[in-house]
Amino acid sequence: MKIDYEQLSELYDKTCRTKNVQYSYGTAGFRTLAKNLDTVMFTTGILAILRSLKLQGQYVGVMITASHNPYQDNGVKIVEPDGSMLLATWEPYAMQLANTASFASNFEEFRAELTRLIEHEKIGLDTSIVPHIVVGRDSRESSPYLLRCLTSTMVSVFHAQVLDLGCVTTPQLHYITDLSNKREREGGSAEVATEQDYYSFFIGAFNELFSTYEIEKRLSVPRLFIDAANGIGGPQLKKLLTSKDWVVPPDQIEVINDKSDVPELLNFECGADYVKTNQRLPKGLSPSSHDSLYCSFDGDADRVVFYYVDSESQFHLLDGDKISTLFAKFLSKQLELAHLENSLRIGVVQTAYANGSSTNYIENTLRCPVSCTKTGVKHLHHEAATQYDIGIYFEANGHGTIIFSEKFHQVIKSELSRARGDMLALKTLDCFSKLINQTVGDALSDMLAVLATLAIMKMAPMDWDKEYTDLPNKLVKCIVPDRSIFQTIDQERKLQNPVGLQAKIDLVIAKYPMGRSFVRASGTEDAVRIYAECQDSSQLDQFCNEIVELVKASA
Numbered sequence: 001m002k003i004d005y006e007q008l009s010e011l012y013d014k015t016c017r018t019k020n021v022q023y024s025y026g027t028a029g030f031r032t033l034a035k036n037l038d039t040v041m042f043t044t045g046i047l048a049i050l051r052s053l054k055l056q057g058q059y060v061g062v063m064i065t066a067s068h069n070p071y072q073d074n075g076v077k078i079v080e081p082d083g084s085m086l087l088a089t090w091e092p093y094a095m096q097l098a099n100t101a102s103f104a105s106n107f108e109e110f111r112a113e114l115t116r117l118i119e120h121e122k123i124g125l126d127t128s129i130v131p132h133i134v135v136g137r138d139s140r141e142s143s144p145y146l147l148r149c150l151t152s153t154m155v156s157v158f159h160a161q162v163l164d165l166g167c168v169t170t171p172q173l174h175y176i177t178d179l180s181n182k183r184e185r186e187g188g189s190a191e192v193a194t195e196q197d198y199y200s201f202f203i204g205a206f207n208e209l210f211s212t213y214e215i216e217k218r219l220s221v222p223r224l225f226i227d228a229a230n231g232i233g234g235p236q237l238k239k240l241l242t243s244k245d246w247v248v249p250p251d252q253i254e255v256i257n258d259k260s261d262v263p264e265l266l267n268f269e270c271g272a273d274y275v276k277t278n279q280r281l282p283k284g285l286s287p288s289s290h291d292s293l294y295c296s297f298d299g300d301a302d303r304v305v306f307y308y309v310d311s312e313s314q315f316h317l318l319d320g321d322k323i324s325t326l327f328a329k330f331l332s333k334q335l336e337l338a339h340l341e342n343s344l345r346i347g348v349v350q351t352a353y354a355n356g357s358s359t360n361y362i363e364n365t366l367r368c369p370v371s372c373t374k375t376g377v378k379h380l381h382h383e384a385a386t387q388y389d390i391g392i393y394f395e396a397n398g399h400g401t402i403i404f405s406e407k408f409h410q411v412i413k414s415e416l417s418r419a420r421g422d423m424l425a426l427k428t429l430d431c432f433s434k435l436i437n438q439t440v441g442d443a444l445s446d447m448l449a450v451l452a453t454l455a456i457m458k459m460a461p462m463d464w465d466k467e468y469t470d471l472p473n474k475l476v477k478c479i480v481p482d483r484s485i486f487q488t489i490d491q492e493r494k495l496q497n498p499v500g501l502q503a504k505i506d507l508v509i510a511k512y513p514m515g516r517s518f519v520r521a522s523g524t525e526d527a528v529r530i531y532a533e534c535q536d537s538s539q540l541d542q543f544c545n546e547i548v549e550l551v552k553a554s555a
């Protein structure tokens with residue numbers, strides 16, 4: 001391939017209007033005010049092309065979204081050919097390219113940086129490899145313009161093949177990127193992967209699970225309300241619910257906050273982040289009956305939290321920890337029924353933000369191993385995928401999935417091929433491994449998996465909730481002059497710096513029965529986060545305040 005530098009230079013001058021902004025590729029890719037993103041979109045498009053070239057032209061995904069952030073924001077992230085997050089060693093390249101374009105005084109400086117990167121990664125341009133890209137965007141008003149900035153060079157300069165999915169959820173983009181490459185490997189002539197493949201696949205697994213139990217395709221609750229955060233989850237959910245294969249009666253499910261066409265409403269007083277943070281119902285919902293189940297997606301539908309309202313009108317949150325524990329209970333039971341508890345290893349992966357009661361319940365009641373990793377789904381995903389055959393991971397905020405190992409699939413396949421009396425549990429495990437998105441946390445697929453689990457176990461929301469009781473807890477933000485001084489060890493549970501602060505925190509913790517608290521710098525916001533939990537809710541504010549004061553004093 002010959003890069004047409006003249007063309008590239010022209011597009012560079014035309015597109016990269018934002019200058020002197022420092023961009024950083026964090027846990028969620030690049031994310032900031034939409035009006036400042038043209039430059040970084042331009043360079044991210046080029047980086048995705050290089051990534052595809054490096055990987056012999058496989059499809060690389062790019063998603064334009066700012067998830068649960070306000071409607072004025074936007075962002076972009078790159079997805080590997082197998083649907084996982086961009087390889088960590090490429091994150092600095094994404095930043096170098098973006099910041100060079102942002103601070104360079106002319107195109108030649110940018111060109112030099114691009115050349116350096118191509119040489120450093122030994123990307124052969126003198127081959128016939130055609131780069132392949134899948135792009136998707138959420139419902140934000142700024143997304144179509146940013147998409148043009150992102151893709152401007154792809155065809156004209158790099159002769160790439162671009163599959164534009166239009167408006168999709170983040171997990172749909174991950175799933176379709178992975179599927180596109182599988183199709184290519186099966187012999188390029190196969191049809192290109194589409195959104196329809198996504199719906200067919202997950203509805204298929206859901207229906208198969210219900211058929212296996214020969215139960216009527218009804219939910220275990222009379223009614224389910226889904227809050228779509230006025231984001232892309234709304235229209236995508238409706239496509240699923242109106243699909244000809246979807247058989248749950250329409251009167252059981254109602255979608256609310258589905259105005260994805262009104263930009264300012266996105267994530268406004270609704271959605272998973274709002275409900276989890278404020279522990280209250282989103283806008284547009286008033287409790288109808290205490291046996292209804294509710295759930296909220298975030299703006300790009302990769303997170304989900306559930307909740308219900310009891311007969312005393314009390315709100316109860318069923319967050320990521322509760323979802324993990326529900327799946328751990330259900331799947332451990334299936335392993336036991338299939339007599340596979342000694343051959344396949346099941347485990348739960350959490351972060352320090354998981355409620356202490358959930359950890360205690362998983363370890364001591366379910367007798368299931370628990371791992372703790374740093375915050376950020378890539379850490380949880382990696383642990384789940386490498387340590388367990390059934391690796392369940394959820395952040396407390398509702399982002400997560402279950403990863404099934406290669407060994408799991410082999411064992412189930414071989415056991416299923418031998419006729420056995422305990423076929424039901426084997427089939428359940430097999431169907432379940434398809435029902436849950438293997439590439440990334442997915443509100444839609446997680447929701448289906450929760451609904452199926454509740455239906456099979458004949459559980460009402462309160463049955464699910466009463467397995468364990470959360471310790472009273474609080475998460476606060478503290479703005480400090482320089483958050484980088486707060487350095488942690490032990491999966492972010494302890495501070496190493498500022499020196500001496502951890503010892504002071506430990507003295508405070510010791511005063512509160514079942515107290516636990518930790519302090520870390522946020523990776524996505526310019527703030528320090530302080531988490532505290534203890535037995536007695538009347539002491540919680542005081543406990544948390546004492547830690548906040550220590551942090552302020554040392555900052």
Ligand SMILES: CC(=O)N[C@H]1[C@@H](OP(=O)(O)O)O[C@H](CO)[C@@H](O)[C@@H]1O
Nearest residue numbers: 027028376377395397522523524525
């Ligand atoms: C306490 C908390 O919820 N932290 C969030 C938040 O990370 P911070 O590094 O804490 O800002 O954003 C991440 C990306 O969306 C998400 O993975 C994580 O769970």
Ligand SMILES: [Mg+2]
Nearest residue numbers: 067298300302
């Ligand atoms: Mg999200």
